[in-house]
Amino acid sequence: MRIHIMNLQDGDRLTADTFSDAGLHVLGQGTVLKSEDITLLMQHRVDYVDIEPREEEITEAEFFAAAAVHSTRMNGDIPPEEEMKSQFVQTVHNYQSAFLEALTVGKFNATMVDDALQPMVEGLDEQKDVVHLLMMLERDDVNNYTHSIQVGLLSFYMATWLGYSPKECYQISRGGYLHDIGKCKVSHRIRSKTEPLTPDEQLEYQRHTIYGHDIIKSSMRDEATALVALQHHEREDGSGYPMQIKKDEIHPYTQIVSVADVYISMRSGDFGSSNPNLINNLRDIYSMGFGKLNEKPVQALMQHLLPNFIGKQVLLSNGEKGVIVMNNPSDIFKPLIKVESEQYRDLSKERSLSIDDLIINS
Template sequence: MIKVVKTIELTSGMVTAAPIYSGNGQLVVGSDVMLTPQLINHLKFYGVEEASIQDHHSGEVHADTGKSNLISYQDRIRSTVEFKHFKKEFLKSIRFLRSHIDDIANLKDKQEEEALLSEILSLFHEMDGESHMLEMLHCIRGIDTSTYAHCLNVAILCRLMGRWLHYSKEDVDALTLSGLFHDIGKSRIPKSVLMKPEKLTAEEYSVMKKHSLYGYEMLKPLSLDARIKRVALMHHERSDGSGYPLGLQTEDIDPFSIIVSIADVYDAMTTDRVYREAICPFEVIATFEKEGFSKYNTQYTTIFLSHIVDTYMNYHVRLSDGSLGQIVLKNKKDLARPTLYLSSKEYLDLSAHPELYIKEII
């Protein structure tokens, strides 16, 4: 049961039933968060007048055990009807891509292109907002780590990015297909290189890098939006000229290619690979903030990472020193270092503690 409570009547121990936003749209407190005196004061500071509250809460982190008293937030999502539907559609889309890869490489007409786009759109069916879709993507990681799954993940992230940038429907569709096709050239890379469970040799890496040229060659004769073709060629280019295959810099890189490159790197780093385990999203965000702004467009990167962090509001995390906490406030100037409510019943602003970082989302 959910009830709406005025902010002045909120008390410690109440649990939010929905995300709470400020008047200008900033996320203040996530859903399923136990309120504390500090959080209630925070809501008042942002002028929030009322909040949707649960009658009972779950998932509180206890200081005496260091463990949640119920299943994790991710496990609760995985048990929902929405996630089961998403998983079914996700796996169906991967099977579609896997079985039609030759057709994708030889598109004959607009109908085939629209069929592929329809597969992506089916994943958004009944999804309650963009943050919910990102939660679905986070919880489905590990189910399939193939190139097909990666391309599908990137396509979904690109579609969300297009919305965040307020692109037209036509541009959002083109950006979605750009993400879907960006690695199509890997179909011409030998499996011995593509699936090698360890670091590639210099010679093997040279072979792998050819996939961007192969992809462009495969898409060039087809009646697709030219930006989709350029993404296949340019998605490994970097703003500082350190990318490949052409060594282009910011002004010469197609904007769609910049967006796809951000989604591509984020998904690749946060997903298990044949040669390493997935990296915690907050470690990836920290890497982007430390190194990425010189390699990627700052505006696009900031928008992308900010929305990613919004998704993890109210998640429980484990820090590098082993302590547990819950993310309660985003730090706009240091996205990898939000404020946490620790199992010791204390608040911790990670931006003031450079020796600590989020090691794991639990």
């Protein structure tokens, strides 16, 4: 299939050698594309390439058909979850296009961003179980694109819980969606490095906040969204970056997005954890609400996610599987569990037991 390079995705495979207009061989047949390969094609001003057909490809027609069904869905033919997943994939593609456009020209098409994000956000009201939604959208191929969309969605929920108006909730969601857009200007080698960064590499990586602020300012008239990109790694005790500002100087929208960013990073194992554990993730964020992250969005996250745990299947540290039947008001991370043997485990009393994992059926 022939495709414009702005629509390429990581993992696409070339079916023919690719040459620039000057006849320079750029990439060979069979190349499995990565972000840096797509960047290379842009640098050589290649417009179209031939790739193998994608599995489970969602065409534009299919996407808009799903959107039409969404607006008139009275007979329940399409499950809301499947529709949400389709919109998620489409929004991933959109973010990739904005990311690559910002890389090449220093700005992105703001209208295109809104056209992709708004349908996704509008469908969130149908997903009352936020725990299920977020875990449903977790992916094995976590990257900057999927991370940013998940941060945008959680930011929307948190803004709603905190009482912001619908317009403000969308703006906060968009801030979460675009918070990492500046990473397009950071070397792919640094972004993808698995071992610890050198001091110089760390400084360059931290500049993604400044790059993001500048890109957004060049792309749209929205100072708040630009500030979210600039400040989302600041911490209330002044230990963050790039400016080491403290609580009163951090924009309220940023305070929300920062909590969402930390949560999603923990869930993907990007926050110093190779084996993400949802309960432990929330416990860590709860602790960060005393000096690092703003306490209001942290408390909103706890109050609205934890009730969704009731009825969820869990794996305990002793190997037993069970279902959460009641939260413990005196210790929110030690609920009452009914295990498969029909016995009950009160984790507030059996202190040696803990939840190893939360099991969400897809």
